[in-house]
Amino acid sequence: MALLEVDRISIQFGNVRAVQDVSFSVDEGIVYSVIGPNGAGKTTLFNLITGIYRPTAGAVRLDGREIQGRTPYELARRGMARTFQNLQVWMNMSALENVMVGAHLHLDGSLFKALLRTPALRRRDRALREESAGLMEFVGLGAYVRSRADSMPYGALKRLEIARALAMKPRLLFLDEPAAGLNPKETQEVDALVRRIAETGITVVLVEHDMKMVMNLSDRILVLDYGKRLAEGSGPEVRGNPDVIAAYLGGHA
Numbered sequence: 001m002a003l004l005e006v007d008r009i010s011i012q013f014g015n016v017r018a019v020q021d022v023s024f025s026v027d028e029g030i031v032y033s034v035i036g037p038n039g040a041g042k043t044t045l046f047n048l049i050t051g052i053y054r055p056t057a058g059a060v061r062l063d064g065r066e067i068q069g070r071t072p073y074e075l076a077r078r079g080m081a082r083t084f085q086n087l088q089v090w091m092n093m094s095a096l097e098n099v100m101v102g103a104h105l106h107l108d109g110s111l112f113k114a115l116l117r118t119p120a121l122r123r124r125d126r127a128l129r130e131e132s133a134g135l136m137e138f139v140g141l142g143a144y145v146r147s148r149a150d151s152m153p154y155g156a157l158k159r160l161e162i163a164r165a166l167a168m169k170p171r172l173l174f175l176d177e178p179a180a181g182l183n184p185k186e187t188q189e190v191d192a193l194v195r196r197i198a199e200t201g202i203t204v205v206l207v208e209h210d211m212k213m214v215m216n217l218s219d220r221i222l223v224l225d226y227g228k229r230l231a232e233g234s235g236p237e238v239r240g241n242p243d244v245i246a247a248y249l250g251g252h253a
């Protein structure tokens with residue numbers, strides 16, 4: 001059984017059929033990319049799967065169980081984490097605190113205990129800090145462990161968001177344009193980071209415009225165009241598909 005199954009989902013905003021009858025499935029342990037020209041429906045598809053929107057038709061299954069209509073919080077507890085195309089970093093917090101917020105998902109949120117500041121809680125807090133600092137190292141941000149988020153360059157903030165998502169200990173990680181706005185060197189670093197993440201066994205679903213990165217990383221690729229599934233397959237299959245070539249050369253990209 002596939003880890004994630006998307007079964008004929010659709011959503012419409014007014015007259016815009018942003019996602020129409022799209023199906024695909026993602027096996028555990030792979031890197032799966034979603035590509036397509038601007039406005040093709042990639043981010044909307046992520047929003048449908050991660051609980052931000054509810055599909056008007058169709059089903060999404062995680063481990064065979066339907067999850068459409070669940071909240072992003074519930075889905076995060078079931079092992080789905082994501083980053084956003086536009087940065088969602090808390091600038092008034094430290095870099096480390098941003099990562100710790102992700103890890104808090106797995107703690108029991110008793111305010112009473114937090115107020116008591118028990119020794120057990122202090123130990124847990126220390127462990128959480130160490131774990132979060134370790135994740136910052138893992139994404140290549142070791143130098144920023146003591147930094148405020150608002151003092152970090154854009155490229156580092158993109159990776160900080162990935163560290164926060166990893167702190168949620170996901171099985172399935174959705175990355176929405178992790179290389180957007182990055183220079184070629186930073187893009188290469190993110191490329192290598194996604195590979196390292198996949199090597200830890202986390203299944204990655206990626207939306208990305210950088211074709212070199214997509215072709216380099218992806219086990220399978222879904223191509224969307226005007227909200228519809230245009231093609232699906234391995235990198236070479238998709239690259240050689242005449243419909244895909246036409247959509248990309250057709251001028252609306």
Ligand SMILES: Nc1ncnc2c1ncn2[C@@H]1O[C@H](COP(=O)(O)OP(=O)(O)OP(=O)(O)O)[C@@H](O)[C@H]1O
Pocket residue numbers: 013016017018036037038039040041042043044045085
């Ligand atoms: N909340 C919304 N309300 C109305 N229209 C929306 C909404 N979200 C997306 N759309 C429309 O749905 C279509 C798909 O948008 P979406 O952002 O998913 O495309 P995309 O493939 O992610 O594009 P890009 O590559 O530019 O990020 C577009 O026509 C967009 O204007």
